[in-house]
Amino acid sequence: MSAYRPIRPLPEQLINQIAAGEVVERPASVVKELVENSLDAGADRIDVDLETGGKRLIRIRDNGQGIPREQLALALSRHATSKIGSLDELERVGSLGFRGEALPSIASVSRLRLTSRVRADEHAWQVETDGDEVPPEPAPAAHPEGTTVEVRDLFFNTPGRRKFLKADRTELGHIQELIRRLALARFDVSIHVRHNDKPGLQVAAARDQDAAEERLARLLGRGFVEQSLRVDVEAAGLALRGWVALPTFSRTTADLQYLVVNGRVVRDRMASHAIRRAYQDVLYKDRYPAYVLYMDVDPGQVDVNVHPAKHEVRFRDGRLIYDFLFRHLRQALESVRPEAPGGAAAPGAPPSSADRELPRSGAAAPPPRASSAPAPRQDGFGFGVREAQALYGATGTPDVREAGMASAGAASNEAEGVDDGAAVEVPGDQGPPLGYALAQIHGVFILAQNADGVVLVDMHAAHERIVYERMKQQLAAQGVSAQPLLVPVSVAVAPAEAELAERHHDAFSRLGFELDRAGPETVLVRQVPALLRNADAGALVADVLADLRDCDDASRLEARLNHVLGTMACHGSVRANRQLTQAEMNALLRDMENTPNSGQCNHGRPTWTRLAMADLDRLFLRGQ
């Protein structure tokens, strides 16, 4: 037993250093706290100067409201804040800060200089500390309205922490990611970064849709902007805006996922699960969706005080948020299907000159609607899902299908003349979005002509999507219709697969399969889904069981059923090299126009692309 040590209050500086352990992990955390303070102070320009990855110097200057002389010492004291004053205010807090901990924590582990000027004053005031307990009296200084915080030699007095700092490049990388997040959260603020006296990220404030997308492209790359849909919905007291990438822009990691809740970039498992589920039908299992989403929730419904670095929040009604995200994002993704010629780019389409005047994101966006109001916070993203759906309503009338079939018949009557591609006239006004089939190329693609130019369709991918969506609909409307086989087919499978068929007998029969185990390694197929009746039943079942073997356990039933459907659609789809008649090709085009999600196949590959006349002209240098 060691000798008894009396209990003593800790010195103030040590208290702050302990708090710094949670608040200040590395230079990027300092940048986060200081920039958040600038945002809370109403700044619309923030300059970030760094040296050696932020280890030697972090200097943040803003043009916010400033701190008056007599409050400078308080700003550096623990548990002192201007942002809340009561529990009630904490529970509805709208600012990023609220603990009154950041500045004293940072000051306790660095050499800090705080210079600030409020509008009413003639000059600025400055305090400097070296991790001391009591900051000295403010001295006069020169500085425009706003605040500069300079943090030098981070962890100079806590060698244990300093040891854990990484190479400059690594620390700088963390800072850049951090600034990217803040820049995404607040489009109304311009941010200018310098590192070792060289300019780094520079983003101007974005006050309209075009500027917002320019900024987005700068922060996340043009590919994301070009291949994403804009979302803009309000319901149940919640608002959701932003961009979700088309499944064709999926990622191998979850690195491009930003969720901003009430102006705060957060990680939330529940929300990311809801978003992932919205993509479930259109994304291959190891791929991750990319998105930048802004959610506005009544501040009283979000608890921001649940994580030491405020990286997480807790929703009081999580179910509501989950359903809201899932439902609206799935709707947005389902709306991706071919639309009228002259609309925005098809997924995977090269940018055409006609498209250049259109918003770059949004596979179905009408001409841009300049948002006149300046964009405070994340407002002003304009056009949204509702409008997109209105647009589809206008083009995707139920009659399209029959009209398409009728003319498909007409086309096939003159099939001989069609083969050279000259005889097909796109009738009347615009014609259907995907036009009419001209030919089949190498048994893999359909070449069609629409009012705008030519369309190429990946037959297999398109058909797979259509079968899948149809099966889902059938399933929802009470079971898949099944087709009994005249003679049951016996399939040799692995014992585990035979067991799977046995165990999930009911689930399979709900999907139209009648599978009976006929031995340790044999399954008898008595019935298959009517939609897949042309497939080789034995091969189909063998494939499905093999596919299901590893996604069997954890996934929930619904997810599993969907997966089975997707798998079956894959296996039953038109195989490459199958010769389709003109009528079949046209029917496929019409089906695509009427099928949700038909812009991409079940694995997120694009199903079709388009070359407008202007693109063709450009290819051949016509009119130049």
Ligand SMILES: Nc1ncnc2c1ncn2[C@@H]1O[C@H](COP(=O)(O)OP(=O)(O)OP(=O)(O)O)[C@@H](O)[C@H]1O
């Ligand atoms: N850049 C700034 N401009 C104007 N006032 C500032 C600035 N930075 C800090 N302050 C003032 O100093 C106070 C203390 O800042 P500090 O970051 O320590 O705490 P906080 O922001 O209130 O809470 P948190 O610890 O959650 O960040 C703030 O409440 C604010 O009034």
Ligand SMILES: [Mg+2]
């Ligand atoms: Mg703060």
